[in-house]
Amino acid sequence: MKSSKIVYVCSECGYQTSKWMGKCPQCGAWNSFEEEEYHEAPKSISAKKKSLLEGEEKAEKIGDFSLSDYVRHSTGISEFDRVLGGGIVNGSVILLAGEPGIGKSTLLLQLCGQIGDDCKILYVSGEESKTQLKMRAKRLDVNPSELYILTAADVDVILKEYDRIKPDIMIVDSIQTIYSDSSASSSGSITQVRECSSLFIEKAKTDGAAIIIVGHVNKEGGIAGPKVLEHMVDAVIYFEGDRRQPHRIVRAIKNRFGSTNEIGVFEMCETGLEEVANPSAMLLEGRPKGVSGSCAVCVMEGSRPIIAEIQALVTPTAFPSPRRTSNGIDYNRMCLLLAVLEKRLGLKFSSCDVYLNVIGGLRLDEPAVDAATCLALISSIRDIPVPDDLIAFGEIGLSGEFRSVSSIDQRVNEAFRLGFTKIAMPKRSVPKNAGSLPGIDIVPLSGIFDALTLFSKK
Ligand SMILES: Nc1ncnc2c1ncn2[C@@H]1O[C@H](COP(=O)(O)OP(=O)(O)OP(=O)(O)O)[C@@H](O)[C@H]1O
Ligand SMILES: [Mg+2]
Known part of the structure; x- marks a missing residue:
């Protein structure tokens, strides 16, 4: 007669045990055991068939076989x-x-x-x-x-x-x-x-x-x-x-x-x-004009440049531990940028709640979004809008310096195509022909202080 019993299975490697364990003895994963019910010992698939690639056990020179079966x-x-x-x-x-x-x-x-x-x-x-x-x-x-x-x-x-x-x-x-x-x-x-x-x-x-x-x-x-x-x-x-x-x-x-x-x-x-x-146009649809706390960024998703909008809302709080919420940008990255802004620019984020959001449910992992994130945060805490025709990209270091980013030409072209005429980027990334680009005003940034000038420029 089959008797039902509980087993604990590691969700990482499939190791089974009769007792719950904090650490898997096979793969070392923590807190990975989940309870399961079964009636008899399951046959292991690997025992049934030793290899998925059976018949290919003989070593061959790479030049001796062709790719004819590859479709x-x-x-x-x-x-x-x-x-x-x-x-x-x-x-x-x-x-x-x-x-x-x-x-x-x-x-x-x-x-x-x-x-x-x-x-x-x-x-x-x-x-x-x-x-x-x-x-x-x-x-x-x-x-x-x-x-x-x-x-x-x-x-x-x-x-x-x-x-x-x-x-x-x-x-x-x-x-x-x-x-x-x-x-x-x-x-x-x-x-x-x-x-x-x-x-x-x-x-x-x-x-x-x-x-x-x-x-x-x-x-x-x-x-x-x-x-x-x-x-x-x-x-x-x-x-x-x-x-x-x-x-x-x-x-x-x-x-x-x-x-x-x-x-x-x-x-x-x-x-x-x-x-x-054309995802950029879709993501920018309905973007409010002249509102503080919003900045556009151009990110590279594989070979394609995409323009996204980062929004920040910074509000004063009476509570000793302010709230931090981030949607679409890594939470730790947001905390790091807040610390840089607080230390280098003296902006008092520690007494404010901070909400950060990337429009369209997009997740931005590229360090190049740092510049736009900081501009949106500064814009919100000071309640001054970032110029509507400005787009920014560049990585920010802990000293507040701007680090260069790749694929500048593609980013600039995409930004220009979507009507952005002012492009703020790290000084080191500015292309040699920057002065001769018709209709585009390239603003070189070397440190986070330079970012402040963007708000006063008309
Ligand atoms: N008549 C409809 N008109 C417009 N959109 C619809 C309609 N019916 C379904 N949808 C959309 O399709 C979605 C469901 O799609 P689908 O069944 O392919 O999802 P799924 O990922 O396979 O879901 P599940 O995990 O339940 O299998 C709905 O959430 C809704 O957005
Ligand atoms: Mg389905």
């Missing part, structure tokens, strides 16, 4: 292609993760609509019925001839159908709903997610089909399930955005076949996700 399918959605590094590679496994309702299934169904006439696609849905999928396909006006829909959650059934249909691309929506009988823990558990994913990855590597796995994210924003899943797949793509806002950003966190710097921008409409070819 990249364009998805027909250029913003998604950009993130994938040009398209979906056969035999690769892509993990697409995002919050509930962000539009993962919509994007994948639209992808089917674009390439489903040329490629055979098997869309496996573990969470929606065929009618629901058909309704969505009708709304999105998608009816490809080679799209097969399977509503199943048992991994054996899915793999059987896979063998029957032999698709070029299989979509699994979502991995948290799929289960394998070899493990008796409930679907969505770490063990189930790991086992089912290993079976799909093994299929992709041996058969050459590309597999897109949809993953849910947990409360902390990470992919629900074992961390090891992210190591196993070839690409991890995050679908981000605020559900209340129409725009969505697709970002590669890991990609074995392309750069991880690129982002794809979409807008959620009634008819599905529309590509946004």
Whole structure:
């Protein structure tokens, strides 16, 4: 008779134990154990099959084999292609993760609509019925001839159908709903997610089909399930955005076949996700004029310059520990910049609440945003607007000095294209032909003191 019992599984490496532990003895991760119920010892996938790359055990010279089997399918959605590094590679496994309702299934169904006439696609849905999928396909006006829909959650059934249909691309929506009988823990558990994913990855590597796995994210924003899943797949793509806002950003966190710097921008409409070819214009839409606490910045997202707006609100507080909130900019970076401004310019942020926000749900990680962040903060605390036609970029050091940034030409061109005529940048980054650029006023900044002059200049 099977007896149910509780095991604790490390979400980082999958190590199992009968007692909860603070530190995983296998991978050393802290606080990574999660409780799971199971009835019998699950068979380890790795024990069933020693290697995913079976048949390739013989060492060969790199020049002796060709790339003839390497095929990249364009998805027909250029913003998604950009993130994938040009398209979906056969035999690769892509993990697409995002919050509930962000539009993962919509994007994948639209992808089917674009390439489903040329490629055979098997869309496996573990969470929606065929009618629901058909309704969505009708709304999105998608009816490809080679799209097969399977509503199943048992991994054996899915793999059987896979063998029957032999698709070029299989979509699994979502991995948290799929289960394998070899493990008796409930679907969505770490063990189930790991086992089912290993079976799909093994299929992709041996058969050459590309597999897109949809993953849910947990409360902390990470992919629900074992961390090891992210190591196993070839690409991890995050679908981000605020559900209340129409725009969505697709970002590669890991990609074995392309750069991880690129982002794809979409807008959620009634008819599905529309590509946004000109994200800067969209992000600047509705920007108020002559208001303090706002500054535009040009960031490089991969090969593409994007103009974003940083907003700051600084208000006096009576409480001894003031509030600090940051949306879209690293919290620690904001604290560092506040300390620099306080020390070097004597601005009293320590008696004020500070709220920082990047419009459009964008996350800016580049140090080049420092200049615009500081200008927005200074503008808000002094209640003087930054000139509307001014854009700033540059990294700020702890001594308040401006450090040079890369890709100046692209940033300047994009800023000018969107109507910014005054460009504040680190002195060292100023291009040699700065004086001859028609209609552009380049303001060189060497230290944070120079930033103050921007407010008085008309
Ligand atoms: N009729 C509609 N008109 C406009 N937008 C819609 C309509 N129906 C759904 N949407 C949009 O699509 C989103 C849901 O998309 P989708 O089902 O692809 O998300 P998902 O990421 O797959 O969600 P889940 O995690 O629940 O599977 C909704 O949040 C909404 O923004
Ligand atoms: Mg979905």
